[in-house]
Amino acid sequence: MSTEPSMPLWEVFIRPRVGLHHKHVGSLHAADSTLALQAARDVYTRREEGDSIWVVASKNVHASDPGKAAENFDPAGDKIYRHPSFYDIPDDVGHM
Amino acid sequence: MYSQGLIGADNKTEETQAFLDAFQKRIDAEEKIEPNDPMPLAYRNTLIRMIGQHAHSEIVGMLPEGNWITRAPTLRRKVALLAKVQDEGGHGLYLYSAAETLGVSREQMTEELLDGTAKYSSIFNYPTPTWADIGTIGWLVDGAAIMNQVPLCRCSYGPYARAMIRVCKEESFHQRQGYELVKTLCEGTAEQKAMAQDSLDRWWWPSLMMFGPSDTDSQHSDKSMQWKIKRFTNDELRQKFIDATVPQAELIGLTVPDKDLTWNPTKNRGKGGYDFGEINWDEFWRVVQGHGLMNKDRIAARKKAWDEGAWVREAAQAYAAKQQSSSVA
Ligand SMILES: [Fe+2]
Numbered sequence: 454m455s456t457e458p459s460m461p462l463w464e465v466f467i468r469p470r471v472g473l474h475h476k477h478v479g480s481l482h483a484a485d486s487t488l489a490l491q492a493a494r495d496v497y498t499r500r501e502e503g504d505s506i507w508v509v510a511s512k513n514v515h516a517s518d519p520g521k522a523a524e525n526f527d528p529a530g531d532k533i534y535r536h537p538s539f540y541d542i543p544d545d546v547g548h549m
Numbered sequence: 550m551y552s553q554g555l556i557g558a559d560n561k562t563e564e565t566q567a568f569l570d571a572f573q574k575r576i577d578a579e580e581k582i583e584p585n586d587p588m589p590l591a592y593r594n595t596l597i598r599m600i601g602q603h604a605h606s607e608i609v610g611m612l613p614e615g616n617w618i619t620r621a622p623t624l625r626r627k628v629a630l631l632a633k634v635q636d637e638g639g640h641g642l643y644l645y646s647a648a649e650t651l652g653v654s655r656e657q658m659t660e661e662l663l664d665g666t667a668k669y670s671s672i673f674n675y676p677t678p679t680w681a682d683i684g685t686i687g688w689l690v691d692g693a694a695i696m697n698q699v700p701l702c703r704c705s706y707g708p709y710a711r712a713m714i715r716v717c718k719e720e721s722f723h724q725r726q727g728y729e730l731v732k733t734l735c736e737g738t739a740e741q742k743a744m745a746q747d748s749l750d751r752w753w754w755p756s757l758m759m760f761g762p763s764d765t766d767s768q769h770s771d772k773s774m775q776w777k778i779k780r781f782t783n784d785e786l787r788q789k790f791i792d793a794t795v796p797q798a799e800l801i802g803l804t805v806p807d808k809d810l811t812w813n814p815t816k817n818r819g820k821g822g823y824d825f826g827e828i829n830w831d832e833f834w835r836v837v838q839g840h841g842l843m844n845k846d847r848i849a850a851r852k853k854a855w856d857e858g859a860w861v862r863e864a865a866q867a868y869a870a871k872q873q874s875s876s877v878a
């Protein structure tokens with residue numbers, strides 16, 4: 454068994470219905486993208502969870518460093534002027 | 550569920566007291582731990598063992614029921630059983646994927662199952678000689694599994710918790726189809742009802758053992774609770790299961806095979822609960838150690854499936870490699 458090369462890993466994304474984003478649902482092993490799509494259909498859409506599937510070889514996913522989460526994302530925290538509620542306008546103006 | 554390159558990225562974290570305290574603080578704040586986060590080695594290893602065992606249980610659990618698919622008495626029962634067994638295969642996959650995010654490979658887990666070093670739930674080492682067993686398994690075994698799995702949806706390890714949410718959604722029909730099957734037998738001929746009772750007699754105690762050793766003897770419970778991998782102890786879950794299941798048995802006219810079973814109004818902080826008889830822990834440990842009726846058959850069946858599938862895996866990989874080299878050329 455240890456002589457067998459390991460099956461590549463694929464990340465699976467499902468779109469619940471047209472008009473929505475594909476969303477990551479899990480992963481699976483398969484020899485190629487055709488088999489990965491077939492397996493993803495069997496495993497992740499048994500109850501009408503979606504109408505479209507993407508599979509991406511896991512080795513092609515590049516992620517941000519969790520150790521740098523603070524320096525990457527904290528700076529957005531104090532930029533409240535990017536939100537509409539930061540600005541004072543008269544109530545009388547109605548919806549804006 | 551994550552890129553292979555990131556798996557086990559943090560094997561060299563030094564476990565100073567400050568590190569362990571900071572980790573516990575995240576846990577206490579109900580923050581989820583994700584695959585590339587630093588984590589104590591013992592936390593990682595506990596999860597690998599637990600999720601691996603859970604995955605193996607789903608896969609081996611397909612065997613006792615799969616055995617009855619061709620003999621289901623009606624088409625309605627057959628489609629339900631097929632769908633259930635297929636779900637269990639899916640559950641195994643979600644769980645293997647979750648375990649893989651911790652740095653263990655699928656091949657390694659398969660190898661450990663086949664060579665007997667990895668454990669799976671002992672319940673699947675009991676045989677299914679009658680059709681009633683298919684109902685009883687859905688009702689009791691899936692019922693006990695749900696009891697265990699619902700709190701695991703809040704497990705501190707993100708990939709395990711997410712897999713459990715999916716599993717729990719699918720699990721509910723498993724229990725209901727089982728209970729419906731047993732109920733139907735109870736409403737049938739005297740012989741059919743006797744078959745249902747006989748099945749309950751055989752499965753009741755092994756189902757209670759599914760929650761694992763008593764809290765006083767469990768080697769893993771304390772740390773798992775502290776790390777919020779588990780939310781309830783084995784004994785707490787067992788009590789919840791008994792309290793929920795006894796009335797279900799009564800409702801369809803079955804007798805739970807425990808002469809010590811009595812309602813105790815002071816239990817569960819005054820809400821009441823059942824006192825129950827002594828579990829045969831010798832039997833439990835015997836089966837865990839590989840001496841149940843079906844241990845050898847189950848592993849032999851898994852080994853056969855793995856070995857006989859080898860040429861398919863090889864062919865698929867060879868084809869993929871060929872396609873790739875011709876697209877490069
Ligand atoms: Fe399951």
Ligand SMILES: [Fe+2]
Pocket residue numbers: 637691694720723
């Ligand atoms: Fe199930």
